Amino acid sequence: QKEVEQNSGPLSVPEGAIASLNCTYSDRGSQSFFWYRQYSGKSPELIMFIYSNGDKEDGRFTAQLNKASQYVSLLIRDSQPSDSATYLCAVIQGAQKLVFGQGTRLTINP
């Protein structure tokens, strides 16, 4: 079992709809979780991080964490074509090391 798993997609969502991206992790002791966005040909950029169970909102983005079920998700409301990218889920391992999922490719259709 991979440490961090994501559906590679592609996930296609109409403009204005909610995009839902999911991630599961295997280490029950994991404490910190991150979502990065990566445009084609560019490097990853941090969107959000979440440490506590529940929801964390930042503008159109909401991260959801459920430690009992070992999953973390990212919701994008009012999806825009500019949201089309690959979204990487990452989990802290040890003090500083990030373990990344393979990423989900998201396409927003106008």
Add this chain to the structure above:
Amino acid sequence: DVKVTQSSRYLVKRTGEKVFLECVQDMDHENMFWYRQDPGLGLRLIYFSYDVKMKEKGDIPEGYSVSREKKERFSLILESASTNQTSMYLCASSLAPEQFFGPGTRLTVL
């Protein structure tokens, strides 16, 4: 804003050459990381460093070494480049636990 720069965006080398990839950050971060990113395999950690002259192996250190003589600079060295080291190489700098990525170096080994 955090700025992480990498010495080259594109690099072409021949099998057996010694290759140096340089990374510089301007935010006085203690932690720096080298990843490679390949289609279908995601981001994989090669080496990381917590401080000057300190280094730790990541998940795929074979065929690579690193050097950190100054806090702001972290170098990745391919002692004898091979074709299976053709990849996108990403450097990151960390204000724990968030990591900030450089633009990447696409290395091709012929």
